[in-house]
Amino acid sequence: MSTGPLIELRGITKTFGEGAAAFQALKGVNLSIERGDFVAVMGPSGSGKSTTMNILGCLDQPTGGVFRFMGQEVQSLTKDQRSLLRRRYLGFVFQGFNLLARTTALENVELPLLYRGTPKAERRAAAMRSLERVGLGPWADHTPAELSGGQQQRVAIARALVTDPEVLLADEPTGNLDSERSIEIMKFLRELNQQGITILMVTHEPEMAAFAKTIVHFKDGLVERIEAGEGITA
Amino acid sequence: MLGTSLLLAFREIRRHLMRSFLTTLGIIIGVAAVITMVSLGRSVTADISDQISSLGSNVFFVFPIEGDRGQFRPFDERDVVAVREQIAGVKSVAGQVEANVTAIHNGQDWDSKVEGVNNDFLDARGIEIDEGRRFTEAEMEAGANVCIIGPTVQDEIFLPNQSPIGERLRLNNVDCQVIGVFATRGSVGGNGDDDNSVLMPLTNVQRRFTGNDNIGYMSVSYDASYDSATMTNAIVNLMRERRVLLDGQANDFDIVDTAQINETVQATVGTMTVMVAAIAAISLVVGGVGIMNIMLVSVTERTREIGIRLAIGALAREVRLQFLTEAVVLCCFGGLVGILLGFVLSYSLASVLGFAFIFDPGINVLSFVVSALIGIVFGYFPARRASQLDPIEALRHE
Structure with missing residues (x-):
């Protein structure tokens, strides 16, 4: 384990397209995230926050700069190595929940463990524990179509948690939910953070960002400012 | 994985x-x-x-065909004797000649064929007698008016539950006595029903039906320890010699091997x-x-x-x-x-x-x-x- 920050971005640039059509989405992002932080990333659309999240989630490669995750330089890793890094250390929660249709909540939560080759009995137990952790134990046999939006997002969170990740990446986790459900989810994320999981969340709603410890504002492909959220005192 | x-x-x-x-x-x-x-x-x-195996195994059929100068020379009894006596490994040789006839009994008539054969034919083709007996030496020698009928003929013109043995049967205008019924020998595709046949001594059929000494074809059965190619060669050489064919002249006869047909x-x-x-x-x-x-x-x-x-x-x-x-x-x-x-x-x-x-x-x-x-x-x-x-x-x- 390195003693530096959990995540470190140094002069990250990202250019889409080539020649005249080229568009520079990131123009040199510098950001450090410590273990145990709860970071909300905000900014208008096109400000580079999603691109940054994709890079942090090891789904995309920066064009230039240095990205260290747990001290490891990610930009020099192969596609497969990045997949393995996601598998071991990252959990994803998406705006659209992205659960497998016609698949029970339990099987959805099991999925990451399948790729880890966890034996069946252990896999079932871990998935069940994770579902219980998000309060959906009794819904284990339901398919996404039989669950409400808030419940679906909690299944997605259970899936992200089942592997005990270092970092939970949430892209607009409340984007498809009404405000009551949104607050419920945010409270839950805050609880998880208090249990020690580092959370990175993209949102455009200030009241959701307020749950975080740190709020990072993006503008025009750069970090504009960093402020403390209310979560720090909660 | x-x-x-x-x-x-x-x-x-x-x-x-x-x-x-x-x-x-x-x-x-x-x-x-x-x-x-x-x-x-x-x-x-x-x-x-x-x-095909119902034709008998290890059997050749030898029959005359048109030669390369248009000649067609039938076989006769001397060819049969020559093959029987001059080729090693031959078990039996039988000449056969046939004619279409109408068989009549008790006012029933039926289109059939008469095959002029000897007991050798029964051996070469593996034909079993179901009821009655084979020809005697004397009957074959004299060309007696006796016959062995096929199961189809029995079914068509004799009453069921009544033995045809000893009954009189008229073939065209030749009267003969039934001495046996042969067991079904099956039929080979395209060749009609081989069970629809009346067997009579060869010389009788030659005299009364075909009017000459010709033989339609020979059935040659050979010992299984001889191989088919050796036997074919021996027969070809003998027949060429007997028919005085010069080098370069094509065979005016053909040999068909059941194994080969198969x-x-x-x-x-x-x-x-x-x-x-x-x-x-x-x-x-x-x-x-x-x-x-x-x-x-x-x-x-x-x-x-x-x-x-x-x-x-x-x-x-x-x-x-x-x-x-x-x-x-x-x-x-x-x-x-x-x-x-x-x-x-x-x-x-x-x-x-x-x-x-x-x-x-x-x-x-x-x-x-x-x-x-x-x-x-x-x-x-x-x-x-x-x-x-x-x-x-x-x-x-x-």
């Missing part, structure tokens, strides 16, 4: 049972068609083989079977293309799912293996169902057409292996496409 892929493949197929079944329909039909064709081919071959027919039917099976196999390939189509649609339809899998850490090769496994499992299912269907089809077709059903394990195993291979070949392209998706793009896909 393979276990995981299998589990995922089975889950996916279970989720889309109807679609999975329709996808594999091409493979099912292809496999069933190939198996049915090959099984039927086997049945037909066995059936023909059976018929081989030829088997080879012909075999070729036909392979050809028809090959046509059926095309439908297997078409089935494979069907699998590829549906798998490609499936990849597009499940783009988001693939994105999710990649995002939570599936390796590209794991996604590829998953889709490939799905295609192979589908094809194997199709293969199994096709084998079952092929069994049912070939079994019922064989019984409808009156052939014995023959189960050929080889073609069943081969069909199954080919279906699995088709799964690999046609599943690879869609699987590769799935594994090459960009997770970010895939997650955004609606």
Whole structure:
């Protein structure tokens, strides 16, 4: 384990397209995230926050700069190595929940463990524990179509948690939910953070960002400012 | 890793049972068609083989044909004696001559044929006597008016439950006494019914029916320890010498070997079977293309799912293996169902057409292996496409 920050971005640039059509989405992002932080990333659309999240989630490669995750330089890793890094250390929660249709909540939560080759009995137990952790134990046999939006997002969170990740990446986790459900989810994320999981969340709603410890504002492909959220005192 | 892929493949197929079944329909039909064709081919071959072996084994037929100068010279009894006495390994030689006759008994008449033969003919062709007896030496010597009738003749003009032995039978205007009934010798395709025949001593038929000493053809049976090529050579050399053929002149007689007929027919039917099976196999390939189509649609339809899998850490090769496994499992299912269907089809077709059903394990195993291979070949392209998706793009896909 390195003693530096959990995540470190140094002069990250990202250019889409080539020649005249080229568009520079990131123009040199510098950001450090410590273990145990709860970071909300905000900014208008096109400000580079999603691109940054994709890079942090090891789904995309920066064009230039240095990205260290747990001290490891990610930009020099192969596609497969990045997949393995996601598998071991990252959990994803998406705006659209992205659960497998016609698949029970339990099987959805099991999925990451399948790729880890966890034996069946252990896999079932871990998935069940994770579902219980998000309060959906009794819904284990339901398919996404039989669950409400808030419940679906909690299944997605259970899936992200089942592997005990270092970092939970949430892209607009409340984007498809009404405000009551949104607050419920945010409270839950805050609880998880208090249990020690580092959370990175993209949102455009200030009241959701307020749950975080740190709020990072993006503008025009750069970090504009960093402020403390209310979560720090909660 | 393979276990995981299998589990995922089975889950996916279970989720889309109807679609999975329709996808594999091409493979099912292809496999069933190939198996049915090959099984039927086997049945037909066995059936023909059976018929040919009813001619007797280790038997040659020697008959005169037109020579290269247009001459046609029939055989006579001296040729029969020469073959019998001058060639080693010959067990029996029998001349035969035949004529069409109307058989009449008790006012019943029936179109049949009379075959002029001796007891040697019964030996050479393996004809058994069902009831009564064979000819005596004296009867053959004198050309007596006695006959051995075939089962068809018995059925057609004699009353059931009444022995024809000792009864009088009139053939055209020749009157004779029935001394025996021979056991069915089957019929060889295209040659009419060999059981619809009346056997009379050779000299009698020559005198009363054909009016000359000619012999239509000779049946030569030989000892099984001699091989067919040696025997053929010996007969050809003897007959050329007897017919005074010079070097360079073609034989004006022909030798047909039952083993050779059998081989030829088997080879012909075999070729036909392979050809028809090959046509059926095309439908297997078409089935494979069907699998590829549906798998490609499936990849597009499940783009988001693939994105999710990649995002939570599936390796590209794991996604590829998953889709490939799905295609192979589908094809194997199709293969199994096709084998079952092929069994049912070939079994019922064989019984409808009156052939014995023959189960050929080889073609069943081969069909199954080919279906699995088709799964690999046609599943690879869609699987590769799935594994090459960009997770970010895939997650955004609606």
